[in-house]
Every structure is written in C-alpha cells, then in structure tokens.
Amino acid sequence: MATVQKDVVSFQHVSKVFNGETIALSDFNLSIDEGEFLSFLGPSGCGKSTALRLVAGLGNATQGTVKVFNEPPKQIVQNTNDIAFVFQDANLLPWRTVLDNVLLPLELRGGNKKEQKKEAIRVLEMVGLKEHVKAYPRQLSGGMKMRVSIARALAAKPKMLLMDEPFGALDEITRQTLQLELLDIWKKEDMTILFVTHNVFEAVFLSTRIAVMSARPGRLSSTIDVELPFPRQLSIRTNQKFTDYVDVASDSLENSSEQRELV
Ligand SMILES: Nc1ncnc2c1ncn2[C@@H]1O[C@H](COP(=O)(O)OP(=O)(O)OP(=O)(O)O)[C@@H](O)[C@H]1O
Numbered sequence: 420m421a422t423v424q425k426d427v428v429s430f431q432h433v434s435k436v437f438n439g440e441t442i443a444l445s446d447f448n449l450s451i452d453e454g455e456f457l458s459f460l461g462p463s464g465c466g467k468s469t470a471l472r473l474v475a476g477l478g479n480a481t482q483g484t485v486k487v488f489n490e491p492p493k494q495i496v497q498n499t500n501d502i503a504f505v506f507q508d509a510n511l512l513p514w515r516t517v518l519d520n521v522l523l524p525l526e527l528r529g530g531n532k533k534e535q536k537k538e539a540i541r542v543l544e545m546v547g548l549k550e551h552v553k554a555y556p557r558q559l560s561g562g563m564k565m566r567v568s569i570a571r572a573l574a575a576k577p578k579m580l581l582m583d584e585p586f587g588a589l590d591e592i593t594r595q596t597l598q599l600e601l602l603d604i605w606k607k608e609d610m611t612i613l614f615v616t617h618n619v620f621e622a623v624f625l626s627t628r629i630a631v632m633s634a635r636p637g638r639l640s641s642t643i644d645v646e647l648p649f650p651r652q653l654s655i656r657t658n659q660k661f662t663d664y665v666d667v668a669s670d671s672l673e674n675s676s677e678q679r680e681l682v
Contacts, residue, residue, distance in 0.1 A: 424453035426489075427579065427611055428474055433483035434636075435469050443469040445636035447483070451613065453578075456605055458614045458622040458629050460668060461675070466637025467615040471581050474613060475504050487579070500528070503572035507584045509564035511556040517543065518552040521571045528575070535574075542570040545604060562593035566600075573604065579611045586621070595653055598624055602651060619672065623664045624651060631668060633675030640675035643668055 428451040435444040443466040451457050459467040472478055473485045476492035487495050487502065495501055511520045518539055525535040543549055546566040556564060565585060572580060586594040602625060605612050616622050622629045626645050633640040645664055647655060655661050 424488075426450045427453045427487065428613070429484070429486045430470070430473075431484045431486075433470075433473065433480045433485055435466070435473065435478070436481045442636035444473075444480075445638055447637065447639055449630055449639055449642070451611065453611055454609070456602075456612045456614065456625055456627045458616055458626040459632060460616060460619065460622040460629050460672065461632030461637070461640075462617060462634050462672070465632040465634035467617075467632060468583050469637065470632075471583055471613060471615050474579075475502060475581050500575035501578045503575055503577035503580050505565075505568050505572050505580065505582045505585045507587045509556075509561075509568035511564055511567055513556050515555075516552065517548060517554050517556075517559070517567050520556070520567055521574050524571060524575055538576075539570075539574055542573040543567075545573070545607070546570045546600065560593075561589050562597060565589065565597060569601070569604070573608060576608075577610065579613070580605075581613050583615045584617075585614075587616075594621070599651075599653065601625065602649070606649065619665055619668045620656065623647075623661060623668060624656065629668055631671040631675060638675075641671045643671065 430447050430449045433444055433447040434442065436442050447470065459470055461467055473480055474487055474492055476496040485492055512523065515523065521539040521543060522535055525539065540549065540552065543552055546569055548563065548566050548570065551559070551563065559567070586597055589597065598621065614625060623645055629643040629645060630639055631641045631643065632638065643664065647660060647664070
C-alpha cells in the first residue's frame with residue numbers, strides 16, 4: 420500500500436489581516452494529510468474562505484506560514500497543476516460550449532489537443548454530462564453548471580481540490596446528488612479535498628475530518644474525525660452515529676460562538 424504523504428497542507432501560526440484592521444485569521448494552526456476530505460465549518464465571516472484562498476496562493480499570510488506540498492502555495496500554483504479551485508459560482512464563459520469551457524485551462528497550458536479533448540470528455544463523463552458537451556451555459560441548470568465547473572477543475576488532474584461552498588446556491592435535492600457524486604470522484608481520482616461549508620450536515624456527510632472555526636478573529640476551535648465508513652449513502656443521515664457527529668459538530672460550533680461572546 421502506498422504511504423500517505425503527511426502535512427500536504429500546513430498552517431503554522433497564520434494570521435491574516437485585511438486593510439490593517441479586519442482580523443480574518445489569528446494564530447491559525449492546522450495540518451492536513453494526503454487523501455483527507457477536510458471541511459472548514461464555521462459561521463459567516465470566520466475566515467473559512469480566507470484560509471482556503473491562502474492554500475490556493477490567492478493572497479499572503481500577514482504572519483506565520485502556509486505551505487502546500489512543503490512549498491509556498493504560489494510556487495505550487497505557478498509551477499504545477501496540483502491545485503484546482505471550485506467556487507460557489509460556476510464562473511463559466513457563456514460564449515463557450517460545455518466542452519470548450521472544460522478545455523479552456525488545458526488550452527492555456529498547451530499540449531496535445533487530441534489528448535486534451537479525450538481528458539475533457541473523460542471528466543465530463545465522470546460528472547454525468549457526456550450528453551451535453553455541445554450545450555452552452557445558458558441551457559444548463561444550476562447543478563449542471565456546477566458539474567461543468569467541477570469537471571473543468573478535474574481536467575488538469577489536480578492532486579488537491581479546493582472547494583468554496585460549491586453547493587451553497589443549489590436546491591437540497593441537487594445538493595445531495597452532487598455530494599454523492601463528489602465522494603465518488605474523490606475516491607476515483609485519489610485526491611485531497613478541502614471544502615468550505617457552514618452546513619453541519621454537509622460537513623459530516625462528506626468529510627473524513629472537520630475543522631470547526633470560530634469567528635472574530637478566525638481561529639480553529641476544534642477538529643472532529645468523522646469515522647463513518649465509505650462509501651456513504653444518503654440513508655446514512657438517519658443513522659444514530661451520523662446524528663451523534665452532527666451533535667458534536669453543532670456543539671463545537673455553539674461553544675466557539677460562546678467563547679467569542681466572552682472575549
Ligand atoms: N479582500 C478582503 N478585504 C477586506 N476584508 C476581507 C476580505 N476578504 C475577507 N475579508 C473579511 O475577512 C473576514 C473573513 O472573511 P471570509 O470570507 O474568509 O469568511 P467566511 O467564513 O468564508 O465567510 P462566509 O461563510 O460568509 O463566506 C470577514 O470579516 C470579511 O469581511
């Protein structure tokens with residue numbers, strides 16, 4: 420069995436201050452191993468997106484160190500395709516077809532066009548959109564647009580997928596379907612996933628570990644190992660163990676906001 424690479428992401432005493440006054444993160448410490456599905460869970464404004472953006476090399480820590488694969492994130496982003504980002508908004512180019520949207524990052528990278536098309540079709544098939552390669556974004560539902568966005572991120576074969584509330588704007592049924600599909604993709608593609616959410620059920624359902632954050636300033640208040648077996652089906656939500664994890668995560672969220680009020 421291949422050995423798991425430790426600490427593929429590490430935050431060491433990281434602070435992030437915007438405009439010299441908004442403390443988004445304060446003394447934030449966390450290490451993430453290869454293959455984890457780690458969710459950042461916390462109330463609005465607690466710095467979840469800020470933490471994820473630092474991993475993507477979008478901005479610098481004000482203090483402390485963020486490393487990805489033992490390198491500064493910007494270096495990894497500039498020199499490799501190891502990290503891909505999926506935002507809440509699918510951000511598709513309206514004048515390009517589904518296939519051409521997925522091909523875009525591959526085209527920018529250069530290389531064999533035939534291979535690129537093959538890879539784009541493979542990932543579109545994986546997200547269930549093989550029949551819609553010629554469609555334009557305006558012809559797609561919100562869930563389908565998000566699938567294209569995920570396919571576009573996967574096309575570059577990243578080792579790590581960063582997802583910032585990707586299902587936040589979707590209806591509950593679509594959200595659940597995409598959660599199942601995402602777990603499937605995570606296993607098939609053998610990736611590390613960092614996922615931002617403020618939904619406790621989503622965090623427990625998807626994650627191997629949850630990093631619960633507290634706000635003002637954004638700190639790590641606890642981490643929870645979710646030892647529910649994979650593959651996970653939607654029916655797991657009615658299991659006592661699932662409910663117990665939801666209670667633990669909810670309590671942790673509540674405690675972190677109480678601590679905040681006491682400060
Ligand atoms: N570019 C920026 N300039 C100034 N302040 C910012 C910037 N980005 C984030 N902030 C502030 O930093 C804090 C943390 O924001 P962040 O978006 O990381 O939180 P979040 O937990 O992801 O919130 P949400 O769940 O609402 O998306 C907030 O107070 C926010 O207003």
